[in-house]
Amino acid sequence: MNNYILYDDAAVRPHLLPFTFTRPVSEIRCGILTLTEKWAHFLHAKPSFLTEPYLQHKFPFVATNDNIFLNGAVCATASIATAVGQLKAGEALIALENDQVIAYRSPFEVVKPVSELKTVLFPEPIVTIQRLWDIYGENGAQIKADFTTLTQGRVSQPVADPFTHVYAPENVFLEEGARVRASILNAENGPIYIGKNATVNEGSVIMGPFALGEDSTVNWGAKMRMNTSIGPHCKIGGEVSNSVLFGFSNKGHDGFLGNSVLGEWCNLGANCNNSNLKNDYTNVKLYSYATETLEDTNRLFCGLFMGDFTKAGISTLFNTGTVVGVNTNVFGAGFQPKHIPSFSWGGAAEGFTEYRIEKALQVAYETVSRRGEAFGEIEEEILKHVFEISRGNNQK
Incomplete structure (x- = not known):
């Protein structure tokens, strides 16, 4: 073998x-x-x-x-x-x-x-x-490819709820234990995949291509636009367009997330929003860790990229093409900087300080443990290493 x-x-x-x-x-x-x-x-x-x-x-x-x-x-x-x-x-x-x-x-x-x-x-x-923008840029086509891969020769669980309306039901697949209640699923422009034990709650509108991972939840009244992937064990709400959540992350409340990527164990507070299009319709530039400069994405639409364990307080505003590092706590008034280094604490109005590693690790432990997942020495050492190489904004 x-x-x-x-x-x-x-x-x-x-x-x-x-x-x-x-x-x-x-x-x-x-x-x-x-x-x-x-x-x-x-x-x-x-x-x-x-x-x-x-x-x-x-x-x-x-x-x-x-x-x-x-x-x-x-x-x-x-x-x-x-x-x-x-x-x-x-x-x-x-x-x-x-x-x-x-x-x-x-x-x-x-x-x-x-x-x-x-x-x-x-x-x-x-x-x-x-590149970072390839993740959401290729996402719609990859949903279609993965949908074919995962569903070929299989039969979907039925959409049993009488108050749910499905357009192009042949392009909708529900895994075992998936539930959809009083919602609209429109798969005319691409497939909709609802993972094992995932839930779509009342009043939601979902446009394919769309994927919802195992044990994830679409909250009440959510608007899920095309080319969006929600990984396993996530909670998603508000309006989301052409975005990817890796897993175990929450954007449960109203607010807009577009052309964006969130890692694992992230949380966006209520009414968080990001810009994904500049007012002058020019290409978005994005911070590159490789060059430590702003790199032209050659894209008009580009939003927020957020590393693992990062959290944003209520009503946080992210500018077009914002990159936020690992284990950062962002909050406060005004648009945030286009690049926020890992292990930062603060916001545009208040300024940023270093997130104390002891406190950061404790919050990470609580974040993971409350979901019944393990956060052990291996995970702790990874975050400690990222902290050390991130100090003084000297991130490599």
Whole structure:
């Protein structure tokens, strides 16, 4: 049986911070599934990870004398998996359209093997997540692809509620235990996937493509617009458009979230809003950890990117193209800065101070424990490491 290892491309990972502060690249969610889950599904195997040393305890690396290294930024497909499975020792699978490395077979931890290994060209277009805005930019298409993957040959649970109206019911799939009450599901423009034991509460309007993860809840009167993915164990409400929540995060109240990505264990207070379009209709610029400058996204619509364990107080306003780091507490009047470093405490009006690590860890522990999940020494050490490399805004 082949040994698969998902690796972080050193040229990609810095551009996906702050999300890759706390996870390998492939643990990013785009569509219904994470990139790891896409690979695992098509390969019928559970890969290990080659990532930053401080993350390896949580995401183990398992090597043998014959490994197939997989680019963690690639959105796997059935045809990619077939080509990967046919690789011979010393071969690298390269995308014909852009020379992107997809995978390679080698006993060595070589991340850029093109010059050393025999090239096998993959003729089909591929999708890779290389910048923050790719996460929401590719999300609608990935929902459609994952929907086909997860539902092929299966029968949906029925929408039993007589007060729920469904448009294009053939594009709606409910997993076991999913409940929809007195809502509108419009799947005419793309599929709607409701995960296991997930709930859509009364008065909600959902437009596909849309995905709701296991045990997640759409709150009363919510407006879920196209190309939105809500990961597992989330609570979502208000108006949400073309956004991704990785999992275990809450935006339960009214307020707008658009063209945005939230990591895990985030919380937006009541009436939080973000801008996703500039008044002058010019391209949005976004803070890049890789260059420590504002980078042109070449997109008119671009919103909020929030790292794990970050919280925003009630009525917090985020400007167009805002990047907030890990374990930050943001609150107060006025639009917040376009970049808020990890472990910051405060807001635009009050100013920011350093979030004391002892307090930050205690809040993180309480946040996770109240959901019945484990927050142990491994998770604590990851946050301590991010804290140290983030001090003085010297984040790498």
